Amino acid sequence: MDGSPVLRVEHLTMRFGGLVAINDLSFAVKRGAITAMIGPNGAGKTTVFNCITGFYKPTEGRIALQRGDPAVWNALEALTDAGGRGIVRPDGALYLLERMPDYLVAQKARVARTFQNIRLFPGMTALENLMVAQHNRLMLASGYTLLGVLGFPSYTAAERAGRDKARGWLDRVGLTERADDPAGVLPYGAQRRLEVARAMCTDPVLLCLDEPAAGLNPRESAELNDLLLAIRDECDVSILLIEHDMSVVMGISDHIVVLDYGVKIADGAPEMVRNDAKVIAAYLGVDDEEVAQVEAAVGL
Amino acid sequence: MQSGAQGGRVDIAGALRDAGVAGLIALGVLLPLIGFQTVTNINDQLVLATRWPLLAAFVAITAGGRFIYAAALAPRLAHRAARPATAAPAAWRGYVGRWFVPFAIGLVIAYPAIVMATAGFGGAQKWIDNFGIQILIYVMLGWGLNIVVGLAGLLDLGYVAFYAVGAYSYALLAKTFGLTFWILLPLAGLLSSFWGILLGFPVLRLRGDYLAIVTLAFGEIIRLILINWVALTNGYAGIISIPRPSFFGIPFTADDDGFAARFGLQFSPIYRVIFLYYVILALALLTCFVTVRLRRLPIGRAWEALREDEIACRSLGINTTNTKLTAFAMGAMFAGFAGSFFAAREAFISPESFTFIESATILSIVVLGGMGSQIGVAIAAVAMIGGTEILRELDFLKEIFGPTFDPTQYRMLLFGLAMVLIMIWRPRGLISTREPSIVLRERKSISVDLIKEGHG
Numbered sequence: 083m084d085g086s087p088v089l090r091v092e093h094l095t096m097r098f099g100g101l102v103a104i105n106d107l108s109f110a111v112k113r114g115a116i117t118a119m120i121g122p123n124g125a126g127k128t129t130v131f132n133c134i135t136g137f138y139k140p141t142e143g144r145i146a147l148q149r150g151d152p153a154v155w156n157a158l159e160a161l162t163d164a165g166g167r168g169i170v171r172p173d174g175a176l177y178l179l180e181r182m183p184d185y186l187v188a189q190k191a192r193v194a195r196t197f198q199n200i201r202l203f204p205g206m207t208a209l210e211n212l213m214v215a216q217h218n219r220l221m222l223a224s225g226y227t228l229l230g231v232l233g234f235p236s237y238t239a240a241e242r243a244g245r246d247k248a249r250g251w252l253d254r255v256g257l258t259e260r261a262d263d264p265a266g267v268l269p270y271g272a273q274r275r276l277e278v279a280r281a282m283c284t285d286p287v288l289l290c291l292d293e294p295a296a297g298l299n300p301r302e303s304a305e306l307n308d309l310l311l312a313i314r315d316e317c318d319v320s321i322l323l324i325e326h327d328m329s330v331v332m333g334i335s336d337h338i339v340v341l342d343y344g345v346k347i348a349d350g351a352p353e354m355v356r357n358d359a360k361v362i363a364a365y366l367g368v369d370d371e372e373v374a375q376v377e378a379a380v381g382l
Numbered sequence: 383m384q385s386g387a388q389g390g391r392v393d394i395a396g397a398l399r400d401a402g403v404a405g406l407i408a409l410g411v412l413l414p415l416i417g418f419q420t421v422t423n424i425n426d427q428l429v430l431a432t433r434w435p436l437l438a439a440f441v442a443i444t445a446g447g448r449f450i451y452a453a454a455l456a457p458r459l460a461h462r463a464a465r466p467a468t469a470a471p472a473a474w475r476g477y478v479g480r481w482f483v484p485f486a487i488g489l490v491i492a493y494p495a496i497v498m499a500t501a502g503f504g505g506a507q508k509w510i511d512n513f514g515i516q517i518l519i520y521v522m523l524g525w526g527l528n529i530v531v532g533l534a535g536l537l538d539l540g541y542v543a544f545y546a547v548g549a550y551s552y553a554l555l556a557k558t559f560g561l562t563f564w565i566l567l568p569l570a571g572l573l574s575s576f577w578g579i580l581l582g583f584p585v586l587r588l589r590g591d592y593l594a595i596v597t598l599a600f601g602e603i604i605r606l607i608l609i610n611w612v613a614l615t616n617g618y619a620g621i622i623s624i625p626r627p628s629f630f631g632i633p634f635t636a637d638d639d640g641f642a643a644r645f646g647l648q649f650s651p652i653y654r655v656i657f658l659y660y661v662i663l664a665l666a667l668l669t670c671f672v673t674v675r676l677r678r679l680p681i682g683r684a685w686e687a688l689r690e691d692e693i694a695c696r697s698l699g700i701n702t703t704n705t706k707l708t709a710f711a712m713g714a715m716f717a718g719f720a721g722s723f724f725a726a727r728e729a730f731i732s733p734e735s736f737t738f739i740e741s742a743t744i745l746s747i748v749v750l751g752g753m754g755s756q757i758g759v760a761i762a763a764v765a766m767i768g769g770t771e772i773l774r775e776l777d778f779l780k781e782i783f784g785p786t787f788d789p790t791q792y793r794m795l796l797f798g799l800a801m802v803l804i805m806i807w808r809p810r811g812l813i814s815t816r817e818p819s820i821v822l823r824e825r826k827s828i829s830v831d832l833i834k835e836g837h838g
Contacts, residue, residue, distance in 0.1 A: 189699030203690035205833030207818045214687040215698050220680040230679040261822040266832035284698055
């Protein structure tokens with residue numbers, strides 16, 4: 083945790099026709115930290131995610147992701163003016179995500195994501211789901227299929243390595259026993275964990291989780307907290323998550339960004355955000371009774 | 383419709399009522415189809431003839447069948463359904479599953495010898511040519527289309543266009559430049575996959591129904607070009623006397639340097655037929671081998687993942703456009719191989735051979751067989767193509783229905799019947815489980831209920 087950002091979102095605006103979903107939003111995701119994005123329903127959190135991961139093209143603004151040596155950040159303005167998508171140096175790389183199509187955001191900039199409504203491949207086994215996530219590396223190893231069809235040993239070795247990696251993640255999320263079961267029959271909590279494991283199999287720099295604890299019971303969401311903390315500490319990954327479950331948000335995040343009506347209303351450490359009057363008013367409502375109720379829930 | 387089964391007692395009155403209703407429906411449906419027939423009389427005029435006895439026979443069969451079902455079969459089925467299912471069939475199923483594929487491959491390899499032993503030298507040609515080669519062409523086309531429809535989940539209604547490109551590539555290049563079959567076979571495949579990519583670029587951004595309509599249009603465009611570009615394709619008249627393949631340079635002719643003379647055999651056209659049979663068998667097995675192989679490679683997994691969820695694929699960094707294009711190109715390539723074989727076998731091709739009904743037949747083979755299943759597609763091709771061919775052989779039906787009865791005219795009726803039965807019995811095809819492409823501990827088949835059909 084050297085404090086330099088891995089992702090910078092600057093003056094991001096997204097309009098759908100006349101509707102302004104996000105208005106001039108700027109924030110940063112710190113390297114090796116867990117950043118949570120919270121806000122009432124319809125605040126534009128998922129839209130921010132879709133802009134970061136390339137599924138939406140933002141109307142205005144810049145989204146820059148950097149990996150490796152933080153000195154690469156110095157090239158940001160030059161890169162923006164040159165109109166390029168990114169620069170890759172031996173010691174690091176810098177990408178402008180708003181200029182890249184969705185699959186390249188995942189492939190080159192290495193931003194992985196999960197979805198609010200789980201999007202696994204239900205007819206494929208848990209193991210196959212994790213193998214698909216390693217597509218680009220295995221594709222290269224299979225010589226774009228040519229060597230693979232002929233059964234070259236280099237591909238066989240790469241596939242074995244891929245399977246070991248998948249196996250390692252299945253162990254971590256406690257799904258080794260269910261490796262050969264189709265993803266569609268797994269219980270809801272297991273599907274959530276498998277989706278996180280699948281995203282991790284792409285070797286991400288930034289992991290974006292869209293409501294990872296939605297629909298989980300308290301025990302499962304405590305397990306998820308442990309998993310995310312372990313990922314942060316061991317895998318050299320920065321995490322950005324959207325969450326409604328305050329036990330997750332307050333329990334694990336190092337930094338919180340609060341959105342309301344597409345505008346950032348607070349940005350800081352959990353204790354600061356928790357006591358912010360604007361957040362309490364906007365996020366928790368202004369009714370005294372309701373405030374008291376939710377204050378109790380977040381432990382005030 | 384449970385009138386026949388009340389407490390296991392046979393309800394004759396209910397069964398009769400059912401039979402009556404079925405008979406009336408059959409009468410209504412079959413009256414225009416079978417009751418009337420247009421024939422050309424001696425003055426070359428088209429007149430309407432009636433076939434009341436035949437109509438009566440069909441209605442009687444329907445009503446009788448329904449009566450037997452309602453009175454005898456339905457109570458038994460209900461009785462059996464009430465009993466708990468036993469686990470006994472699992473053992474023989476595993477046994478059949480293990481030995482079916484080696485047995486089937488052995489059978490198709492030995493098929494010409496078996497036919498010659500049973501039908502004799504003269505009769506064997508028809509069975510190898512009309513049954514063996516014809517079925518294998520469709521097995522190969524089915525396997526090729528299976529990549530596009532079954533694995534990648536892209537509905538392609540114009541598959542026959544690539545078959546046509548392959549056939550015309552062979553015919554034109556062989557006639558113009560005198561190139562041989564073995565050079566032109568890969569070339570035709572390449573040209574077809576080139577057209578697959580060319581079509582793919584603009585249309586693969588479309589999804590579902592829209593993709594189906596555009597591929598349908600593409601199939602028709604290719605056919606219309608073949609009809610109207612007379613200078614190149616000779617239009618409706620087609621291309622005749624296309625060079626036939628030789629046995630690695632030795633032609634199948636009656637000359638002194640022909641195949642029979644070289645090997646000291648009596649000349650017979652059957653050698654060429656047997657040779658062609660093994661060529662198409664090898665091509666079909668190659669298609670199957672490559673497809674099975676591809677399924678276990680990243681590209682095959684990406685195809686199946688694309689069928690399951692395209693957005694998730696993109697979030698994992700998979701270039702979905704390229705992945706779809708490779709599926710299209712791969713499917714088109716095998717159609718191109720089959721097309722060039724078809725042109726070489728027939729020695730005559732015309733646009734008539736590449737109508738929409740061919741695309742529909744190949745697609746229904748894939749759907750009936752079970753999308754994504756190699757064995758299912760092969761069984762469906764044998765049943766559909768072999769079934770229609772066997773109709774030509776059912777001469778004994780003429781003795782029942784009269785000398786003017788031609789069973790081949792009922793091809794489409796049986797086709798429809800098979801479709802309806804499959805829809806009721808196996809809505810997702812004959813073999814509708816999916817085998818995982820990689821296993822950690824234990825191989826388990828995946829139920830079809832979980833598998834998505836793709837949406838373009």
